[in-house]
Amino acid sequence: MAPQAAQHSRIAEIIAEHSALEGPMLPILHAVQAEYGHVPAEALPMIADALNISRAEAQGVMSFYHDFRDHPLGRHVLKICRAEACQARGAGALAEAAKARLGVDWHGTTPGGALTLEPVFCLGLCACAPAVMLDGQVIGRVDAARLDQIATEAGA
Ligand code: FES
Missing domain, CATH: 1.10.10 (Arc Repressor Mutant, subunit A)
Structure with missing residues (x-):
């Protein structure tokens, strides 16, 4: 078939x-x-x-229901916290840096399918804002340089 x-x-x-x-x-x-x-x-x-x-x-x-997707995910999923504590510590700029670095918008997947970028609202790591999650693992105090490293390690 x-x-x-x-x-x-x-x-x-x-x-x-x-x-x-x-x-x-x-x-x-x-x-x-x-x-x-x-x-x-x-x-x-x-x-x-x-x-x-x-x-x-x-x-x-x-x-x-935000859990449903109409597009396939990449091999890795990077979620960037968009909630208040992270916003107060630069998550907005971090998100813009991520979009520019990866060349995708929210819910987008890099060409080749290495990484999908998703927004998330609080990862419970507010004390270490701004926080992201890569494939279920939380990472705190992420700046643009650390984000670049995360993306490179994910193959994006
Ligand atoms: S607000 Fe970002 S981890 Fe809580």
């Missing part, structure tokens, strides 16, 4: 597996994302049709 057809039929299977649940939309989105690492563009219209809701409604649910 061609990859596109295989994906279509797997998404249809996932929808069928969950559609009898009460409130099936979120379980379906979670299961699709668990399978593909993101929610592929073709999934939303399929989900909308199966649940008898409009595509706009399906899109609205997906964008309400």
